[in-house]
Amino acid sequence: MIDKLVLRxxxxxxxxxxxxxxxxxxxxGFRLAELGIPLEQSIDSEGQVSNTRHPWESIPSSYESMxxxxxxxxxxxxxxxxxxxxxxxxxxxxxxxxxxxxxxxxCSMCLMELLCMTYPQLTERLxxxxxxxxxxxxxxxxxxxxxxxxKAFINALHGVSFGQTKARTGYDGTAYxxxxxxxxxxxxxxAKAPEVAETIKKNSRRVDGDIYNEIYTxxxxxxxxxxxxxxVTLYHRYFERLGVxxxxxxxxxxxxxxxxxxxxxxxxxxxxxxKSLEGQTMKxxxxxxxxQALRDKFSKTSEKTxxxxxxxxxxxxxxxxxxxxxxxxxxxxxxxxxxxxxxxxMLTECGLSRAALQNLNGKTDGxxxxxxxxxxxxxxxxxxxxxxxxxxxxxxxxxQPNLRLVA
Numbered sequence: 001m002i003d004k005l006v007l008r009x010x011x012x013x014x015x016x017x018x019x020x021x022x023x024x025x026x027x028x029g030f031r032l033a034e035l036g037i038p039l040e041q042s043i044d045s046e047g048q049v050s051n052t053r054h055p056w057e058s059i060p061s062s063y064e065s066m067x068x069x070x071x072x073x074x075x076x077x078x079x080x081x082x083x084x085x086x087x088x089x090x091x092x093x094x095x096x097x098x099x100x101x102x103x104x105x106x107c108s109m110c111l112m113e114l115l116c117m118t119y120p121q122l123t124e125r126l127x128x129x130x131x132x133x134x135x136x137x138x139x140x141x142x143x144x145x146x147x148x149x150x151k152a153f154i155n156a157l158h159g160v161s162f163g164q165t166k167a168r169t170g171y172d173g174t175a176y177x178x179x180x181x182x183x184x185x186x187x188x189x190x191a192k193a194p195e196v197a198e199t200i201k202k203n204s205r206r207v208d209g210d211i212y213n214e215i216y217t218x219x220x221x222x223x224x225x226x227x228x229x230x231x232v233t234l235y236h237r238y239f240e241r242l243g244v245x246x247x248x249x250x251x252x253x254x255x256x257x258x259x260x261x262x263x264x265x266x267x268x269x270x271x272x273x274x275k276s277l278e279g280q281t282m283k284x285x286x287x288x289x290x291x292q293a294l295r296d297k298f299s300k301t302s303e304k305t306x307x308x309x310x311x312x313x314x315x316x317x318x319x320x321x322x323x324x325x326x327x328x329x330x331x332x333x334x335x336x337x338x339x340x341x342x343x344x345x346m347l348t349e350c351g352l353s354r355a356a357l358q359n360l361n362g363k364t365d366g367x368x369x370x371x372x373x374x375x376x377x378x379x380x381x382x383x384x385x386x387x388x389x390x391x392x393x394x395x396x397x398x399x400q401p402n403l404r405l406v407a
Contacts (some may be wrong), residue, residue, distance in 0.1 A: 001100035001383065002107045002262070003231060006086040006135035007248070012127045027074040027081045028125070035122045037070060059118050063212070064091035066114055083126065084134065085111050093394075095215040096199075097139075098192065098224050099384045101393070104257035108133075108248060109395035131248040132236065136257075138266045139231040141192070142378045148287065150191045150226045153375045157189055160276060177273060184238045185269050192227035196220075223385050228375055232269045242268075252397050263380055277372040287324075291317045293350040319343040320357075328358045 013025035032039055032052055042051040054070040066087035073080045089107035090100025092114065101107055112131070116123045144150035150173075157175035158167050168176040173194055178186040200216055203209040236246045244256055251257050294313040301308050319340070322331040332340050348354055384390065 001097070001102050001139050002089055002104065002136065003097055003100065003139040004086065004088050004135070004137035004233075005108055005111055005133070006084060007108060007111060008082050008084050008130075008132050008134045009126045009128065010080070010082045010130040011125050027079075030125075032070065032072060035070065035125070036119065037122065059085075059114060061092045061114055063093075063095035063215075064088060066092060066111060068115065068118075082130075083115075083122075085115055086135070087111055087114075088137075095212065096196075096220065098196065098220055098227075099388070101390070102259045102262050103393050104262070105252055105397040106393040106395045113395075129249065133239070133246040133248065133251065133257075135233065135235050137231055137233050138262055138269075139229055140263075140266060140378045140380065140383060142228045142230065142375055144226045144228055144375060146226050146288075147191065147193050148291070150193075150228055153372070154189055154191055154228065156372075160273075183235050184241070185235065186233040187270065187273060188229075188231040188233070190229050190231070192229050193221075193224045196224045219385065230266075230270060230378065232266050234265060234269060238269075253399060274376050277376055287317075287320070290320060290347075290350065290352070294346070297350060298346060316343045316346045320347055320352075323357055 011028060014028050015023045016026045032054060035054075037054050038057060039052055040055050041049050041053070043049055053072065057068045058065040059068050064087065066085055068083065068085050070083050071080065088097050088100075089110050090097040092110055093101070093107075144153060154173050154175050160167050160175075168178075168180065174188065174190040176186070176188055178184075180186075196216065200213055203212040206212065239246050245251065245254075255261070291313075294316050295310050298313040298316065299308050299310050300312065319331065319335065320343075322334065326334075335343075344354065344357060347357060
């Protein structure tokens with residue numbers, strides 16, 4: 001699926017009227033205020049105003065918003081004047097990105113259409129021939145048996161390296177590969193279910209949060225469970241090295257980003273990483289019974305809503321996982337003393353002895369050896385739920401002599 005697009009377009013140039021013998025195209029001289037966009041300025045101690053600029057702006061849609069900014073470098077060494085828009089097409093079109101479209105034309109037109117509807121006068125000043133792709137996130141998913149195994153695998157990736165690329169420090173359940181400021185490519189591997197849960201939690205704090213959360217149906221939540229996401233970010237320089245044009249006119253005309261070619265780009269970008277994972281394994285302990293025992297004993301039911309909260313039980317289970325990974329002393333130092341011993345007491349109430357907890361570090365008795373290759377089996381034909389019917393594209397490309405976007 002196309003998880004994110006960053007598109008750019010130059011403003012139209014005008015002929016320099018001061019040089020009739022040898023006219024040249026120059027940037028127009030209008031003020032940014034004429035574009036009808038919000039601006040910010042710098043004011044010095046003497047009250048002089050300077051550095052008028054357009055901050056990143058959020059353009060709302062029916063679901064998620066799109067980021068938009070005008071970059072004005074007409075009067076400095078960069079000599080450029082363009083706009084940039086970026087968003088997740090899936091989130092704009094359907095409100096979530098648990099799955100989404102890989103129709104490049106439909107996805108890109110969705111973003112450009114939103115800009116045209118919001119700023120019709122501004123878009124009249126753009127040179128549509130210069131629309132280009134600056135960045136794209138191509139994301140596909142594989143699946144683990146459960147969320148615990150999913151997170152354990154991703155955390156195990158933190159020690160993996162391939163060639164000159166090493167894993168960067170990531171959050172629990174997230175691994176990054178490639179330099180943070182790379183201008184070619186980056187790879188992010190993460191568990192989808194926790195991200196969905198965090199999105200729902202964030203939406204619930206909004207006044208209109210219930211409307212946004214209606215999208216997250218039980219079927220959608222179920223599908224996100226144990227989902228491993230392989231997100232590849234590719235920049236225009238990466239495609240230049242491959243000899244692939246990033247001009248939208250070329251992409252549309254020659255189908256440079258068809259479904260098959262998107263998959264091919266993704267495979268090329270992940271090849272070295274997947275190759276390095278072949279033959280590697282990880283150990284997982286069967287902790288399902290312990291987690292369930294904690295939930296059975298320490299879950300709480302709200303008298304007002306009737307909802308069951310497993311927050312406390314899951315917190316104790318995380319401490320148990322820390323003991324498995326780091327051992328007694330390191331885990332004890334990482335928690336407040338009262339919290340640590342409370343969690344130990346709760347674990348013993350579920351049948352684990354204190355002595356067993358003190359000797360968990362490196363414990364492999366009963367551990368299951370799982371090959372990494374099982375987690376990297378990405379089936380491109382299974383990127384949607386079985387009963388999901390993909391909607392017809394809203395925008396269908398029709399070759400035209402001159403590419404032109406009409407709001």
